[in-house]
Amino acid sequence: MPKSATGRCAVSLCWITGMNRLRRALASLRIKRGDLILLTVLLTVSAAMGILFAVSQPKPEYVSVREDGMEIARLPLNIDRVYRINDSNTIEISGKSVRMTEASCPDRICIKTGAISRSGQSIVCAPHRIVVTIIGDREPSPYDAITNLILLH
Numbered sequence: 001m002p003k004s005a006t007g008r009c010a011v012s013l014c015w016i017t018g019m020n021r022l023r024r025a026l027a028s029l030r031i032k033r034g035d036l037i038l039l040t041v042l043l044t045v046s047a048a049m050g051i052l053f054a055v056s057q058p059k060p061e062y063v064s065v066r067e068d069g070m071e072i073a074r075l076p077l078n079i080d081r082v083y084r085i086n087d088s089n090t091i092e093i094s095g096k097s098v099r100m101t102e103a104s105c106p107d108r109i110c111i112k113t114g115a116i117s118r119s120g121q122s123i124v125c126a127p128h129r130i131v132v133t134i135i136g137d138r139e140p141s142p143y144d145a146i147t148n149l150i151l152l153h
């Protein structure tokens, strides 16, 4: 049985062949060394930006209640309480999340939204022009976490 010469290629030869193939593939893609450096820099920068963004994300701290676009209350998210917003809407803060528990609106979308817990999430009661949003600790408050809502519990 004659041994095939092509089938047994030395490891170092395979490496060189592989590298040459890779180089040719890169050349066919018109990627130059400069492009690779630029690509690496861009990837590094975007990764760093991603980390920075994740670190700088404000922690969810408050529940902002808006009526007709005006903030009428800013409530601490870490204190479990039930607040009445108006004759129709009641919210409950519990376990660092907030949900609409009572609403007389016909669509009841606000109640169906369920509990929200992340910064930026909102519960909207369009018929009553109420928007409940969770906001981060770095957003300035005109109320210093004081509310003029009626505290139920």
Ligand SMILES: [Zn+2]
Pocket: 103, 104, 105, 107, 108, 109, 110, 111, 124, 125, 126, 127, 128
């Ligand atoms: Zn509603």
